[in-house]
Each structure stands twice: as C-alpha cells, then as structure tokens.
Amino acid sequence: MRNPFRPSNWGWTRGSSPAARVAGERRDLGPDNVAWPVDDLASPGAVSESGALRLTPVFAAGRLLASSVSSLPIQQYRRTGDATMKLPLSSLFRSPSAQGTIDDWLWRAMTSLVYRGNAVGLVMERDWLEYPTRIEWLNPALVYVQDQMPMGERGSFTDPVWTYAGVEIPSYDIVHIPWMTMAGRVWGLSPIAAYAVTVSTGLAAQKFVDDYFRNGGQPPGHFRNTQQTVDQKDAGIIKRRLVQAIRTREPIVYGKDWEYNPITISVAEAQFCETQRLSATQVAAIYGIPPEKIGGETGGSYTYSSPEQRQIEFIQDALLPYLVKLENHLGVQLPRGQYIKFNADALIRVDILTRHSVYEKQRLIGKNNIDEIRALEDEPPLPNGAGQDYTPLPILAGSKIAVPQIRGDRPPQEQGLRLIKTPRGTHG
Structure with missing residues (x-):
C-alpha cells in the first residue's frame, strides 16, 4: 500500500510542526473569506459549519440529502458501441475507504458538498493499471487550492496547486467535486457562507427561545396587595413562596387583600415561532428541498399532491443535481467506457x-x-x-x-x- 502522507512524497518543510501547518492553511468558508469559526453564532460573519449545524433546518437538510444519496444502490456499466453491459461493482465502490462502508463514504462526501460546497478526496490506493481503488475524503477546512494566478501559470485555474494541512498534494491524486463554482475559480462556493445571514437569523431566533425559557423571559404574573404597604424584605419572602408554588404546581393560598394576575406571552414575542418556520423555508429553498421535510411550510397545490408525487419532485429538484455530480466525477476514475449510475427509483415506494x-x-x-x-x-x-x-x-x-x-x-x-x-x- 502506498502512503501519500509520507514527507518524502510531498516535501514537508523540516522544523514546521503539524499544528503550525494546520493553523496557516485552514480553509475559509468561501471566496469572501467568511471568518471560521467565531464564538458569537448569532452574527452573520461568525457562522461556521459547527455553528450552523446547531440550527435544526440546516442539520435536517444535510441529514436528508446525505442519507438519501448514501442509501441508493450503485450500478456500474460498460458502454460498447450501441450496447450497454452491466458490470460487477469495482473495488472502489465495494470498499472505498479504510473506515466504514460505501454508505459511510458517500455520507462523508455529501456532508462536505452540502455544508462546504466542496468534496475533496485523496487517492490512497491504485490498481496495476493506476485506477483508484481507495479514496479518502479530506476535511475541506484543511484544504487550500491556489487558483487565482494568471491563466496558464502554476497556481492558476488551469494548473491549480493543492495543499492539505500545509502540504502540497499532486493534482493527479486529488478528486475534487465542487457544488457551485464561479468562472475562473476551482474552489466551490459554500452555501453556509453565501447565506450566512439566513442561518444567523435562525440561530438568533433559536437563541431567543433558549434565553426566554432559561431566564424566564418576563415575570409570570403580578401578585399585588391592595390593602397594605409591603416592605422589600416581606415582598422578597412572599415572592419566593409564590415562585416556589408556581414551580411545584401547588395551590396558592393567600388572604382577601391579595390578587394575582398571570401574564401571558405577547403576540410580538411569540413571533420567534414564525421566524423559525421562515428560516426553515429559506434553508429548504437553498437546497431545493420541500420545506415541510425540515420544519418549514408549503402552500399552494403542493399540499394536495400525493406522497409518491412529492417524492418524485424531491428526487428531481434536490437529489438529481447531486447524483449527476457524483456520477460524473467518480465515473472518470474508472476505465474508459465504464460509468456508474445511482438507482434513484429505489426511493420511490x-x-x-x-x-x-x-x-x-x-x-x-x-x-x-x-x-x-x-x-x-x-x-x-x-x-x-x-x-x-x-x-x-x-x-x-x-x-x-x-x-x-x-x-x-x-x-x-x-x-x-x-x-x-x-x-x-x-x-x-
């Protein structure tokens, strides 16, 4: 087994620690250099992958897309003239990774595509014809590609330079699947970076809910004495007894000169529920997913369509672009004339x-x-x-x-x- 991580292969610089190389080459979220990561998750410039995953619709969208693609059967074919012959799966698709199975391998590729906009694989093993038999997906945060030099020069769009954790990797060992690319750029745009405001709005609404229930948000009610003037010390004692009774859901007993008026949440403060649904709907629009699958709302005639029709639309609008990307980029790793197809019909029951x-x-x-x-x-x-x-x-x-x-x-x-x-x- 070849070891592409050996220093002799890529020329690591002596004296530079792995931690220093990682710190110097950590990849930003997108071409606009969105910060990665920052503690204030409610700020649009601070949205990171780990932070965005705390927003339920973002996690649900990635889970839905990754689980759907990884559960599909893969079929391999050879095209000879006008005829097509079905082949047994090659070793690349039987055991593509040192960890897990083919569905784990596809899951890792999909999460990189969904959240980072790029899936970057490193060829670890080849057969005697030099076709890949094992590819490991790298953490896109540690991958950097130089692609902005003038056309034709080293480090340009036509001759990019790849590094992982500060170590240069030969281009022929890289399998790169971008999601959305701009002209003249190799690195794909990250959905989380492009729509950081949408994600941060949902995180802010989620944080408001947490603060509301954690800190009380507002007093549960007014407990007022209409006959006496109560000093601060007695008021504190009465308040503690009242709060204890409310928390334990026990009856409150008081004299004729006391009255208690509970406070209900205002309509304005209840809007966080609508904000969360709107965030889910917007995240669904980013990924082409039916909103109701990740907590959003769908109106119009779509509500009255059959489950089978909705599943077909989900495959066409959300899954098919990812499937075509994977089929084309992984198909070029096979001998000429061979290709793979995902059987999307397996999702339609x-x-x-x-x-x-x-x-x-x-x-x-x-x-x-x-x-x-x-x-x-x-x-x-x-x-x-x-x-x-x-x-x-x-x-x-x-x-x-x-x-x-x-x-x-x-x-x-x-x-x-x-x-x-x-x-x-x-x-x-």
Missing part, C-alpha cells in the same frame, strides 16, 4: 397493488424477465432458467391474450378488453 401492476406490464412487453422481477422482490430465480425469457407475452402465448390488465374473476369480453390474435408457431 408504491403500494403493493401498483407495484405488481408495473411488474405485469414490464413482463407483458418483454422489458424484464421473471427472474429480474423476482429479484426486485428479494425472491430467488426460477429453477432451470425458467425465468430467463424476455419474449413479450403476446408472442410467447401464440394465442388470444388481452393486452391490458385482466381480472381473473371475469372473462376479458366482459371487461371490454380487445383481444389480440397471434399466429401459432411464431415463437420457438
């Missing part, structure tokens, strides 16, 4: 009647054979290759058959179905 109706039509026109349909239901193939035939059913039957779905309890004529006659002996 329909009821059993609709599912088997689709299977029936697939077999009817010869799109799938019986063994393939059984595999989708996690069932073994038929014995002796009986389920390998792709011949469309009308041709296979060689007799009268109703093309649409047929109910077994009624003859086709009573269901208004058109019968198709095929000559006998045309198959086999």
